[in-house]
Amino acid sequence: MRIFSVDALSLLPLADWLALALFFVGWVGYAAFARRRAATRPSILGLTNRARHAWMLRATARDNRVFDGVVTQNLSSSPAFFASTTILIIGGLLAVLGTADKAAELARELPFAARTSALVFDLKVVLLTGVFVFAFFRFTWSIRQYSFGALLLAAAPQRDEAWTEPERQAFADRAGGVMGLAAESFNDGLRAYYMAFAAVAWFIAPWAFMAATAAIVALLYRREFHSDVLRLLAQP
Structure with a gap:
C-alpha cells in the first residue's frame, strides 16, 4: 500500500498536486461558503427564491394558470439546453x-504549455470529464425538480375553492421551495462550467491552473454577492 501511494504521488509534480488541491478546495469550499453566506446577507439565489415564493402565492389567486405553466417551461428549458450541450x-x-x-502532442505545441506525458494529459482530460459529468447530473436533476414544481402548480386548488390564507402560504412555501431547489441545482451546474474553465488552464501550467481557480472563485463571489443585478433585485 505504501509503495502504491508513493507511485501515485510520483505521477505528478508537487506543483500539480497543489494546483489540483486548490481547485477542489476552491470549488467545494466556495459552494459551502456561498450557502452559509446567503443565510446572513442577500445573494442572487436568495433574492430570486423570494420572488419564486411571491410568484407561487400570486398563482393561487389566478383562475387561469397557463401563464405560470409557460414560465415554468421556460425556466426548465435552460437546464435542458445545458444538459444536451454537456453530453x-x-x-x-x-x-x-x-x-x-496525438492530443498531448498538440497540447505541447501551445504557447507556454507545460510538457507532460500522455498519462498526465489523460489525467487532465479525466478531470475535465468529471467536472462535466457532475454538471450533467445537476442539470438533469434541475429539470426533474422543475417538473415536480409544475405538478404542484397544476394540482393547486382553483381561486374560488375554499382554502384559507395559511393554506395559501403553505402552498407558496412548498411550491416555491421546489422551484428554488431546481434553481439551486441549475446554479451548481453553471458553477461547474465556470470551474471547467479553470481546469482548462491546467493544460498550460500548474501556476496557470491555480491562478485561474482563484480568478473563477472571485468572479463567482462577485456575481453572486456584489453584482449590479443583485442590487436591483434587493430593491423593495
Whole structure:
C-alpha cells in the first residue's frame, strides 16, 4: 500500500498536486461558503427564491394558470439546453482520451504549455470529464425538480375553492421551495462550467491552473454577492 501511494504521488509534480488541491478546495469550499453566506446577507439565489415564493402565492389567486405553466417551461428549458450541450462535451472529451498521444502532442505545441506525458494529459482530460459529468447530473436533476414544481402548480386548488390564507402560504412555501431547489441545482451546474474553465488552464501550467481557480472563485463571489443585478433585485 505504501509503495502504491508513493507511485501515485510520483505521477505528478508537487506543483500539480497543489494546483489540483486548490481547485477542489476552491470549488467545494466556495459552494459551502456561498450557502452559509446567503443565510446572513442577500445573494442572487436568495433574492430570486423570494420572488419564486411571491410568484407561487400570486398563482393561487389566478383562475387561469397557463401563464405560470409557460414560465415554468421556460425556466426548465435552460437546464435542458445545458444538459444536451454537456453530453456533447463529454463525448468530445472521451474521444480525446482515445487519441491521447496525438492530443498531448498538440497540447505541447501551445504557447507556454507545460510538457507532460500522455498519462498526465489523460489525467487532465479525466478531470475535465468529471467536472462535466457532475454538471450533467445537476442539470438533469434541475429539470426533474422543475417538473415536480409544475405538478404542484397544476394540482393547486382553483381561486374560488375554499382554502384559507395559511393554506395559501403553505402552498407558496412548498411550491416555491421546489422551484428554488431546481434553481439551486441549475446554479451548481453553471458553477461547474465556470470551474471547467479553470481546469482548462491546467493544460498550460500548474501556476496557470491555480491562478485561474482563484480568478473563477472571485468572479463567482462577485456575481453572486456584489453584482449590479443583485442590487436591483434587493430593491423593495
